[in-house]
Amino acid sequence: MIRLFKDPKFQEKVVFLFLFLATLIIIVPVVLVIALIVARGSSVLSWEFLTAMPRMGMRAGGIFPAIVGTSYLVAGTLIFALPIGIFSAIYLSEYSRRNALTRLIELAIVNLAGVPSVVYGLFGLGLFVLFLKFGASILAGSLTLGVMVLPVIVTASREALQSVPKTFREVSYSLGATRWQTIRHAVLPHALPGILTGAVLSLSRAAGETAPILFTVAAFYLPRLPKSVFDQAMALPYHLYVLSTQVPNVKLELQYGTALVLVGLVVIANLVAAVIRGYFRVKKQW
Amino acid sequence: MCRADMVDPKIQIENVNLYYGTFQALKDVTLNIPEREITAIIGPSGCGKSTLLRCLNRMNDLVSGTKVKGRVMIDGKDIYHASVDLVGLRKKVGMVFQRPNPFPISIFDNVAYGPSIHHLASKRQRSHIVERALSAVDLWESLKDRLSDSALSLSGEQQQRLCIARLVAVEPDVLLMDEPCSALDPIATERIEELMRQLVKDYTIVIVTHNMQQAARVSHRVAYFYLGELIEFGPTEKIFTRPSRQETEDYITGRFG
Numbered sequence A: 001m002i003r004l005f006k007d008p009k010f011q012e013k014v015v016f017l018f019l020f021l022a023t024l025i026i027i028v029p030v031v032l033v034i035a036l037i038v039a040r041g042s043s044v045l046s047w048e049f050l051t052a053m054p055r056m057g058m059r060a061g062g063i064f065p066a067i068v069g070t071s072y073l074v075a076g077t078l079i080f081a082l083p084i085g086i087f088s089a090i091y092l093s094e095y096s097r098r099n100a101l102t103r104l105i106e107l108a109i110v111n112l113a114g115v116p117s118v119v120y121g122l123f124g125l126g127l128f129v130l131f132l133k134f135g136a137s138i139l140a141g142s143l144t145l146g147v148m149v150l151p152v153i154v155t156a157s158r159e160a161l162q163s164v165p166k167t168f169r170e171v172s173y174s175l176g177a178t179r180w181q182t183i184r185h186a187v188l189p190h191a192l193p194g195i196l197t198g199a200v201l202s203l204s205r206a207a208g209e210t211a212p213i214l215f216t217v218a219a220f221y222l223p224r225l226p227k228s229v230f231d232q233a234m235a236l237p238y239h240l241y242v243l244s245t246q247v248p249n250v251k252l253e254l255q256y257g258t259a260l261v262l263v264g265l266v267v268i269a270n271l272v273a274a275v276i277r278g279y280f281r282v283k284k285q286w
Numbered sequence B: 001m002c003r004a005d006m007v008d009p010k011i012q013i014e015n016v017n018l019y020y021g022t023f024q025a026l027k028d029v030t031l032n033i034p035e036r037e038i039t040a041i042i043g044p045s046g047c048g049k050s051t052l053l054r055c056l057n058r059m060n061d062l063v064s065g066t067k068v069k070g071r072v073m074i075d076g077k078d079i080y081h082a083s084v085d086l087v088g089l090r091k092k093v094g095m096v097f098q099r100p101n102p103f104p105i106s107i108f109d110n111v112a113y114g115p116s117i118h119h120l121a122s123k124r125q126r127s128h129i130v131e132r133a134l135s136a137v138d139l140w141e142s143l144k145d146r147l148s149d150s151a152l153s154l155s156g157e158q159q160q161r162l163c164i165a166r167l168v169a170v171e172p173d174v175l176l177m178d179e180p181c182s183a184l185d186p187i188a189t190e191r192i193e194e195l196m197r198q199l200v201k202d203y204t205i206v207i208v209t210h211n212m213q214q215a216a217r218v219s220h221r222v223a224y225f226y227l228g229e230l231i232e233f234g235p236t237e238k239i240f241t242r243p244s245r246q247e248t249e250d251y252i253t254g255r256f257g
């Protein structure tokens, strides 16, 4: 028996089996979750469900305002967080020398990424809703989500920039390019796929989080579309929460249908990003 | 093979000392590089060949902690003077690196990189510049139908030619080449050498090489460096047949070390 365990070929098989099982365990919950949502939720999916206002205290009709609300929030988040995140990543990776200040910034980014999302919700309530008097609004919600995803964008963009080979920069300088021209033409284009990954990750998070929007934008029941960024809006994750806990006698299918739409939107965004990345990978490689 | 006199040298290096932090990589180097000739820099690994080359387009500025003392004059102007425009200098003094390093973009965009950054030409003129630059390195005929292909699809030799074309497109005066053939096979190497012989009609070329035969074949003058010092500088035939320093002879005959 002990002989057997010392046999390299046997070890090889055991190790392989363990690694394979570990990987399998990761896949199982994902598959189960998706299967459950699809099985329970697909029956309510219809054109009406996607495009109509909710009716009868959200027990019938569609979830259109929540889809629109979440889309606005995601767009608002990215409009705010992408430029700031990418610019600071460029600063950190291309301009700053490593010193006490940049180390402090790095520390802040790491810690920011670990803050629970409900804390961001309270922060947004305090700063954007109350202090800056935006009220509970798409603006306040987007800004709150934006602050939450900034660390993700900065970290992903920075890694993407740093993975661009040094020779690209050297060649560019040696051809007489300035620092900004070098970043703009020899570095950024090649970092784009990685930056995109950060953007999609943060998009998924912004679309799915409930806590940060709870006090800053989400409307319980608002069967009309928001008219400006200072309006409240419904949002998919919050709607799902409301259906599951706050409204009695809702058909279970409605909850699963809402979850299905939310997951579907995130998956579509990921697929689009994967296609774009694949396109870059075919065209650009080093 | 080379003119005996050196009336106006293109590059005058005068008493240059270079420090990386506290380490002195170049020691009191004085050297005149003539126009439209190929000057080869040889010497054992770590003797400062690349460092000297990177002095000439101030690429060492990118390494923090470098200090340069002395003067480097190109066309009579000190390139380390405070008023010097680095962009202008690097346009004029271009560099070819050891490994072929085209950008992972199309062949056309590689050659057009410099011109488009410097706004040298409108979009239409740009294709003209690309054609001229690729012709100058003998790539135009074979590549003219696949300009939009990725530069990485080319062979090593073609990639290195492309890098030279990318340089030629910004119309420099001086080409610095740091072991440009070390990643190529002997046949490709020979063809790049032939290209250098063509290019030297229009450009001043400084090449670093570990290959003695290459230095003997292509260069007009040779500078031998050892531990950051210039040991001997002279016409190629003289260095390879009657070197005046014993160290030089030991190195070129392989009796070194």
Ligand SMILES: Nc1ncnc2c1ncn2[C@@H]1O[C@H](COP(=O)(O)OP(=O)(O)OP(=O)(O)O)[C@@H](O)[C@H]1O
Binding pocket: B020, B023, B025, B044, B045, B046, B047, B048, B049, B050, B051, B052, B063
């Ligand atoms: N950035 C740097 N910081 C500190 N020391 C350096 C740096 N770059 C080079 N050196 C040192 O300076 C000396 C000269 O380096 P250089 O690269 O010029 O040598 P070289 O002659 O080109 O060698 P090789 O033939 O191996 O390319 C070496 O001892 C090297 O270790």
Ligand SMILES: [Mg+2]
Binding pocket: B049, B050, B051, B178
């Ligand atoms: Mg070197």
